[in-house]
Amino acid sequence: MVISDLHLSDAEPVDEKRPLWKKFRRKDFFIDESFNKFLTFIQNESSGGSIELILNGDIFDFDSVMAVPTEKVSGFPSISNYERRMGMNAMEDKSTYKIDVILTDHHIWTQALANFIKNGHQVIFVIGNHDLELNWPKVQDKIIQHLHLPKKLMANIRFCEWFYISNHDTLIEHGHQYDPYCLSISPINPIIKKKGKFKVRLPFGNLANRFMVNGMGLKNPHCDDAYTKTTWEFMTFFFKYEYRNQPFMILTWFFGAFRAFFYAVGEGFLPALKDPLTIEARLACIAEKANATPGMALTLSENHAHPAVRHPLMILRELWLDRALLLLGIVWLCWQIFTTTKLFADISLWWFLVPLVASIPLFLYYAHSVNSQLHINQEKALQRAPLSARACNVQRVVNGHTHIPKHHMYSNIEYLNTGSWSPIFKGPECNEDISQKLFTWIRPSQENPELRESFLYIWSDDKIELHPLSKQFQLNNKMILPDKLIKKAS
Numbered sequence: 001m002v003i004s005d006l007h008l009s010d011a012e013p014v015d016e017k018r019p020l021w022k023k024f025r026r027k028d029f030f031i032d033e034s035f036n037k038f039l040t041f042i043q044n045e046s047s048g049g050s051i052e053l054i055l056n057g058d059i060f061d062f063d064s065v066m067a068v069p070t071e072k073v074s075g076f077p078s079i080s081n082y083e084r085r086m087g088m089n090a091m092e093d094k095s096t097y098k099i100d101v102i103l104t105d106h107h108i109w110t111q112a113l114a115n116f117i118k119n120g121h122q123v124i125f126v127i128g129n130h131d132l133e134l135n136w137p138k139v140q141d142k143i144i145q146h147l148h149l150p151k152k153l154m155a156n157i158r159f160c161e162w163f164y165i166s167n168h169d170t171l172i173e174h175g176h177q178y179d180p181y182c183l184s185i186s187p188i189n190p191i192i193k194k195k196g197k198f199k200v201r202l203p204f205g206n207l208a209n210r211f212m213v214n215g216m217g218l219k220n221p222h223c224d225d226a227y228t229k230t231t232w233e234f235m236t237f238f239f240k241y242e243y244r245n246q247p248f249m250i251l252t253w254f255f256g257a258f259r260a261f262f263y264a265v266g267e268g269f270l271p272a273l274k275d276p277l278t279i280e281a282r283l284a285c286i287a288e289k290a291n292a293t294p295g296m297a298l299t300l301s302e303n304h305a306h307p308a309v310r311h312p313l314m315i316l317r318e319l320w321l322d323r324a325l326l327l328l329g330i331v332w333l334c335w336q337i338f339t340t341t342k343l344f345a346d347i348s349l350w351w352f353l354v355p356l357v358a359s360i361p362l363f364l365y366y367a368h369s370v371n372s373q374l375h376i377n378q379e380k381a382l383q384r385a386p387l388s389a390r391a392c393n394v395q396r397v398v399n400g401h402t403h404i405p406k407h408h409m410y411s412n413i414e415y416l417n418t419g420s421w422s423p424i425f426k427g428p429e430c431n432e433d434i435s436q437k438l439f440t441w442i443r444p445s446q447e448n449p450e451l452r453e454s455f456l457y458i459w460s461d462d463k464i465e466l467h468p469l470s471k472q473f474q475l476n477n478k479m480i481l482p483d484k485l486i487k488k489a490s
Contacts, residue, residue, distance in 0.1 A: 004400025057128020057174025
């Protein structure tokens with residue numbers, strides 16, 4: 001079973017003055033009970049057999065955790081005022097505190113996973129971009145502490161850096177390495193040293209979430225549609241919701257975007273922290289946990305998108321900062337024209353508007369010509385999947401990350417994307433849940449038990465339903481499902 005993108009974070013307290021503020025993160029909308037029922041269901045379906053559950057990245061969302069220690073703790077790193085407002089950075093002790101908060105708030109989820117492992121099943125964490133802080137050994141130890149596992153079951157849980165190979169036929173990656181905005185520049189060595197402190201190097205997408213999105217409590221960070229709007233849609237949303245709760249939201253965006261830009265570019269060029277004497281051992285360790293060879297791990301680490309931080313203009317465009325800077329430049333230039341002209345002629349201030357109004361059409365033309373690259377890059381990720389599959393000698397690739405479900409053949413490789421489990425609603429009121437809890441089920445084929453087949457399913461708290469994409473895939477490839485699953489799917 002493969003699931004991804006649960007985005008577990010700390011619970012958001014109710015704000016009486018701003019009742020819609022991060023409402024999607026309140027305990028009322030936690031997926032814990034649904035996850036508990038899901039694990040019970042799949043155990044019943046396994047008829048006593050052992051299950052391999054792959055939690056394929058972004059299971060935890062460290063970037064969205066806003067909790068900070070209320071009391072000083074001896075030896076704990078200092079916390080800046082900015083961290084108290086926007087979340088702590090990715091140092092080991094701070095990351096350990098965050099995972100402790102997440103698992104405490106999601107105690108039902110944690111207990112369900114513990115019971116699942118104690119029943120003899122295996123759990124594999126594949127690290128994604130929002131839970132890159134799982135790379136810290138203390139964070140992994142904290143998770144194991146919360147699960148209260150006996151020593152004999154410690155081998156039933158493992159943490160894989162960014163990929164995992166299941167049964168020699170399926171490559172499972174979160175998929176962020178194919179996204180220029182969210183990839184880890186060095187997944188083999190993700191730690192950097194900055195100002196004498198060790199931290200996980202976070203991608204631009206994570207930093208944007210931390211410095212900008214965490215201050216925009218009416219937008220769900222797990223819904224791309226909340227940020228890929230047209231100018232008119234942004235204005236409509238602002239006057240409908242934000243001007244009452246956050247009238248100066250434009251300043252939150254502007255300064256947060258600049259901070260994310262400079263952090264991303266600055267940290268993106270820092271060297272990865274690595275010991276030349278242990279590189280070979282490190283690569284072998286990663287490969288062993290992922291059921292791969294060191295050669296496979298090295299090839300996969302090289303098969304990635306080009307980091308957006310190496311092309312700062314890409315980031316400026318995605319943050320809308322290029323348009324903001326262009327507008328400020330136009331205003332400044334028009335003011336210079338006005339003040340220079342006033343030296344030679346006695347003109348009123350209204351003449352300042354003449355060049356400004358004349359420049360607006362050019363600005364609007366440029367603004368409408370710039371489109372978000374998010375969805376374009378998501379499609380480009382498919383182009384790298386066949387190469388990764390060939391490098392690992394597998395016939396199937398399963399990703400997450402994009403939150404967009406997929407199941408089709410691509411260059412003779414079966415490709416699936418498990419979508420997301422994170423709660424998504426149509427508006428800040430959270431009255432209409434439009435999210436789907438999807439998972440991929442890989443099992444022996446009915447026609448040939450020596451081979452495995454995979455399908456995408458929708459989990460609905462008490463039943464499963466075959467996803468329409470897998471129905472179409474089944475028809476296209478003339479595949480047969482077991483009778484009992486066909487009945488449930490119908």
